[in-house]
Amino acid sequence: LLIVQNNEMGSDPNTLPEIQLRGASTMLDISDLENQKKRPEYNQPLFIMDGFEVSVQKVYDMDPNRVETINILKDAAATAMYGSRAANGVIVITTRSPKPGEVTISYNLTGTLSMPDLSDYNLSNAREKLDIERRAGIYTTDYFNNIYDAELAYNKRLVRVEEGVNTDWMAIPLRNAVNHKHSLSIEGGNSDLRYNLELGYTGNNGVMKGSYRENVDLGFTVDWRLRDKLQVLNKITYTYTDATESPYGSFSDYAHLQPYDRPYDKNGVLVKELEFSQAKGSGSFLNNPLYEAELNNYDFDKTDEFIDQFMFQWFFSDAFTFKGQFAVTKSTSNGERFIDPKSSNATALTSSSSSTNTTLLGDLYVDRGDMTKWDTQFAVYFTKAFGLHNLNASATINAMSTKTESTSSHYRGFPSGEFHSPNYAAEIYRKPTKTESVRRLLGFLLSANYTWNDIYLADLSIRFDGSSEFGSDSRWGSFWSLGAGINVHNFQFMQALPWINQFKIRGTYGATGKVNYPPYAARDMYNILFDDWYSTGIGATLQGVGNENLVWEKTNTTNIGFDLSFFKSKYNLTFSWYNRQTVDMITDVTIPSSAGFTSYKDNMGETRNRGYEISLNATLVNHKD
Numbered sequence: 001l002l003i004v005q006n007n008e009m010g011s012d013p014n015t016l017p018e019i020q021l022r023g024a025s026t027m028l029d030i031s032d033l034e035n036q037k038k039r040p041e042y043n044q045p046l047f048i049m050d051g052f053e054v055s056v057q058k059v060y061d062m063d064p065n066r067v068e069t070i071n072i073l074k075d076a077a078a079t080a081m082y083g084s085r086a087a088n089g090v091i092v093i094t095t096r097s098p099k100p101g102e103v104t105i106s107y108n109l110t111g112t113l114s115m116p117d118l119s120d121y122n123l124s125n126a127r128e129k130l131d132i133e134r135r136a137g138i139y140t141t142d143y144f145n146n147i148y149d150a151e152l153a154y155n156k157r158l159v160r161v162e163e164g165v166n167t168d169w170m171a172i173p174l175r176n177a178v179n180h181k182h183s184l185s186i187e188g189g190n191s192d193l194r195y196n197l198e199l200g201y202t203g204n205n206g207v208m209k210g211s212y213r214e215n216v217d218l219g220f221t222v223d224w225r226l227r228d229k230l231q232v233l234n235k236i237t238y239t240y241t242d243a244t245e246s247p248y249g250s251f252s253d254y255a256h257l258q259p260y261d262r263p264y265d266k267n268g269v270l271v272k273e274l275e276f277s278q279a280k281g282s283g284s285f286l287n288n289p290l291y292e293a294e295l296n297n298y299d300f301d302k303t304d305e306f307i308d309q310f311m312f313q314w315f316f317s318d319a320f321t322f323k324g325q326f327a328v329t330k331s332t333s334n335g336e337r338f339i340d341p342k343s344s345n346a347t348a349l350t351s352s353s354s355s356t357n358t359t360l361l362g363d364l365y366v367d368r369g370d371m372t373k374w375d376t377q378f379a380v381y382f383t384k385a386f387g388l389h390n391l392n393a394s395a396t397i398n399a400m401s402t403k404t405e406s407t408s409s410h411y412r413g414f415p416s417g418e419f420h421s422p423n424y425a426a427e428i429y430r431k432p433t434k435t436e437s438v439r440r441l442l443g444f445l446l447s448a449n450y451t452w453n454d455i456y457l458a459d460l461s462i463r464f465d466g467s468s469e470f471g472s473d474s475r476w477g478s479f480w481s482l483g484a485g486i487n488v489h490n491f492q493f494m495q496a497l498p499w500i501n502q503f504k505i506r507g508t509y510g511a512t513g514k515v516n517y518p519p520y521a522a523r524d525m526y527n528i529l530f531d532d533w534y535s536t537g538i539g540a541t542l543q544g545v546g547n548e549n550l551v552w553e554k555t556n557t558t559n560i561g562f563d564l565s566f567f568k569s570k571y572n573l574t575f576s577w578y579n580r581q582t583v584d585m586i587t588d589v590t591i592p593s594s595a596g597f598t599s600y601k602d603n604m605g606e607t608r609n610r611g612y613e614i615s616l617n618a619t620l621v622n623h624k625d
Contacts, residue, residue, distance in 0.1 A: 002020045002021075003019055004019070004020060011114060011116075012211065013211060013243075014211065014243040014245060016056055016060055017056075017060065018043070019045060019056065020088070021045050021072065021074055021089030021091075022074055022089065022580060022611065023580070024609070025043060025087055025514075025553070025582040025607055025609065044056055044088060045088045045089040046082055046086055046088065046089070046091070047090075047091050047093065048082070048090060048091070048092045049062075049094075050093070050094060050095055050309060051309075051325050052327045052375050053400070058239075058305075059091075059093065061213075061215045062217070063181065063183050063198075063202070063217060065108050065181075065183045065185075065200075066095045066096055066183070066198060066200075067094075067095060068094045068095060069093075069094045070091065070092070071091070072092075073089060073090040073091070074559070074578070075508045075510075075557060075559035075576075075578070076482075076483075076508045076509055076510025076512065076556075076557040077459055077483035077508035077510060077559075078090070078508075079481075080447075080461045080479055080480060080481035080511075080512055081463065082512070083443055083477075083513065084463075084465040084467065084479060084514065085513070085514060086479075087512045087553060087554070087555035088555075096196070097194075097233075098187050098194035098195055098222075098223050100188075100189050100194050101188065101189075103186065103187070103188035104186070104188060105186050106184070107183070107184050108181075108183045109180065109181070109182055110181040111178065112178075112180075113176065113177070114177040114179060114206075114207050116176075118170055118174075121170055121255075123170070126160070126165060126167070126258075127161050127166070129258065129260065130154075130260060139151065139153060139154040156275075157276060160260040160261075165259075165260050165261075166259055167262055167263065169254040169255075169257040170251075170255060172254065172263070173208055173209055173248035173251065173254060174207050174208065174209070174251075175208075175209050177206060177207050178205065179202075179203060179204050179205055181201070182201045182202075183198070184199045185197070185198050189223075191225065192225055193223070193224050193225075194223040194224075194225075195222050195223070196219075196223075198217075198218070198219040198220075198221075199219075200216070201215070202214065202215040206246065208248055208251060209246055209247075209248050210244070210246045210247045210248060210293075211244060211245055211246035212242075213242070214241070214242040215239065215241050215242075216239070217238065218237065218239075219235065219237040220236050220237075221233065221236075222234050222235075229316070230312070230313070230315070231311075231312060232311075232312045233310070233311045233312070234309070234311075235308075235309045236306075236308050237305075237306075237307045237309075238304075238306050238307075239304075239307075240303070240304055241301075241302065241305075242302050243300065243302070243303075245299040245300070247292070247293045247297050247298065248290075248292075248293045249292060253286075253289055256277060257277045257286065257289075258274075258276045261274045261275060261276045270288060270290055270291045271288050271291065272288060272344065273285050273286070273288065273344070274286050274287070287344040292343055292344070292345070295417055296417030297338060297339055297417075298336070298337070298338050298420075299336075299337040299338075300335065300337075301334070302333065302334045303331060303333045304331065304332050304333075305329065305331040306329070307327065307328070307330075308327065308328050309325070309327040310326045310327070311323070311325045311326075312324050319383055319384045320380065320382055321380070322378075322380055323378070323379045323380075323381065324376075324377070324378045324379075325375075325377045326374070326375070326376045326377075328373070328374045328375075329375075330371070330372055331369075331371040331372075331373075332371075333367070333368070333370075334367075335365075335368075336365065336367070337363075337364070337365040338417075338420045339362060339363040340362060340417035341415070341416060341417060342361075346361045346362055347363050347412060347429070348361050348412065348413075349361070360412050361413065361414070362412065362413060362420075363410065363429070364410070364411040364412075364414070364420055364422060364425060365410055365411075366408070366409045366410075366411070366422065367407070367408050367409075368406065368407045369406045369407075370404070370405045370406075371402065371403070372402075373401065373402040375400040376398070376400070377398045377399075378397050379394055379395065379396040381393075381394045388452055388453040389450070389452055390450070390451045390452075390454075391448070391450055392448065392450075393447065393448040393449070394446075394447050394448075395444075395445070395446055396443075396444070396445040396446075396447075398441075398442070398443040398444075398445070399441065399442050400440070400441050401441075402438070403437070403438045403439075404435075404437050405435070406435050407434045408432060410430060410432075411428055411429065412425060412426060412429040413425055413427055439468060439469055440467070441465060441466070441467050442466045442467075443463055443465040443466070444463065444464045445461065445463045446461065446462050446463075447459070447461035447462075454490050455486065455487050455490045456484075456487075457484060457486070458483065458485075459482075459483040460483075461480060461481050461510075462479070463478070463480070464477070464478050465479065465513070465552075469515055469522065470522050474549055477551060477552045477554075479510070479512050479513055480510055480511060481508060481510025481511070482508065482509055482510060483509075483510075484506070484507055485507070486504070488504065488505060489502050489503040489504070499566050499567055500564070501565045501566055501568065502564065503562070503564050504562060504563040504564075506560070506562065506563070507558075507559065507560045508557070508558070509556075509559075510556070510557060511554050511555065512555050512557070513554050513555070514555070515552065515553075521544075521586075522546050522547055522548060522550040522601075523546035524542060524546040525542070525543040525546065526540045526542055526543055527542075527543040528540050529541065544597070547600060547601050547602055550586065550602070550603065551603055553582055553584050553603070554582070554583050555581065555582045556581050556582075556583070557578065557580045557581075558578065558579040559577070559578045560576070560577050561574065561576035561577060562575055570620075571617075571619075572615075572616070572618075573616050574613070574616075575612070575615075576612070577612055577613075578611060578612075578613070579609075580610070581608045582607045584604075585605035585606060585607065586601055586602070586603060587602065587604050588600070588601065589601070589602045
């Protein structure tokens with residue numbers, strides 16, 4: 001398990017982590033690498049919580065006190081049951097179930113402190129910086145029109161240095177952030193009926209001033225059981241998230257500023273534009289980020305999510321078990337980004353127009369989102385022992401659907417920063433956009449596991465998935481795995497080595513898949529022209545070329561290793577060698593612009609990840625109280 005270091009976003013609480021299992025299987029182009037929000041999605045594993053697929057944001061925001069177990073599935077035998085979604089591995093999370101007994105109330109508080117570390121930035125002060133520039137020949141006719149302009153520029157900076165100006169720009173937007181998590185749980189019941197009420201709050205402040213992420217979640221679980229024959233469980237959760245970005249902008253902006261520039265003038269008033277710091281390549285002077293931070297700029301995204309999960313198990317014989325699950329998720333998001341009319345970043349100032357209309361200063365970007373998802377699964381399990389033989393088999397059908405809608409609007413022209421409602425806007429800048437997408441998946445799974453005398457092990461699984469995201473000629477895909485193992489410690493000759501508790505040799509091979517491209521890349525897309533009406537009605541232009549033959553990326557995985565435990569399981573050694581080869585990679589194929597487009601999606605390219613995993617753990621002290 002690797003959490004990829006993100007040097008650009010740092011400890012921003014509103015940036016989701018990029019998680020990889022056994023390396024990356026998708027090669028990203030430049031635009032994908034630069035997109036900090038979309039980039040983590042391409043190589044991240046599948047997250048399953050209590051039997052249902054959840055987003056990495058759900059895992060990122062959840063209360064860790066609710067987690068009971070976490071299992072990381074990496075080899076083909078373990079991940080094949082998830083078929084077209086499992087090429088990057090699977091992380092299975094099981095939350096705490098209600099415990100029977102007397103009413104128990106528990107409260108947990110976790111506090112953390114985040115402090116920025118600037119020790120790696122060994123930068124020169126204002127006097128040293130100016131001296132370095134002079135020695136490098138900056139203030140010569142090589143960079144200025146004449147020697148008079150060069151000396152004038154140097155002397156202006158020297159005056160600032162002699163006045164004692166030495167601005168540590170990189171420390172200005174930072175702070176020591178105190179974070180806290182609260183969780184309250186009330187549970188109780190008996191062997192037939194159990195319940196659990198959970199309430200949690202997380203306040204995660206970023207080291208950039210003004211940035212934070214707040215989460216409030218509420219959950220209620222009821223677990224009813226009829227002796228050993230039937231179990232019915234229903235869990236309802238509600239989560240509210242408030243993600244607010246820092247008004248101080250990006251930390252990288254401060255690295256470009258000169259130490260002999262000052263944010264305040266001699267009267268203590270914030271300056272709007274810096275005198276010496278210039279944008280790289282353009283020669284234009286940079287804005288004072290502290291001036292921007294004092295305005296009424298803001299950027300937030302608020303989300304409400306409601307989830308209802310229903311599960312039942314029917315143990316209708318010693319050999320057969322029937323299990324059904326159904327979950328529905330409803331999520332709404334509300335995002336706004338406002339640029340104060342006094343800001344230098346207003347579109348009326350930054351647009352290519354030569355004249356500036358002061359009545360159009362100030363921008364408001366409004367994004368609304370709505371997501372509805374349902375996920376259901378029905379399975380039959382068979383378990384039977386025949387003498388030295390033991391057989392486990394299952395048949396599963398899984399279906400899920402996700403519908404998303406989003407609307408984006410841009411308002412322009414506000415009288416002041418205090419009046420930022422759309423009601424005060426002078427105009428709607430360009431036409432609002434609305435996008436809709438529907439994704440559906442249907443899957444069938446057959447799996448079997450066989451053991452003989454608890455020595456020889458074998459398992460087989462095959463899954464068929466059909467997806468609405470693929471081309472009409474490639475709706476279905478098959479994914480499978482084979483596995484075998486030997487419990488060497490159960491052989492008779494191993495009795496002579498009683499200090500070895502477990503020695504298992506195992507190997508698996510299989511194929512899984514994934515989807516990581518836009519929903520309609522397999523279909524031709526048209527842009528309807530509502531601005532121009534013709535005698536026959538409205539017009540349409542082709543917006544994107546679809547590929548009807550587009551199929552899943554497939555990852556073929558080989559895993560060979562052993563598990564060794566000795567001295568009453570005090571010491572455990574695990575070794576694995578793996579080889580992951582991804583074929584039919586979905587990439588952009590460049591075509592001549594004369595075709596009307598510059599690229600389209602196709603299955604081309606391969607990647608391979610190969611490596612070793614060694615894990616050693618020991619229990620050095622274990623005393624029973």
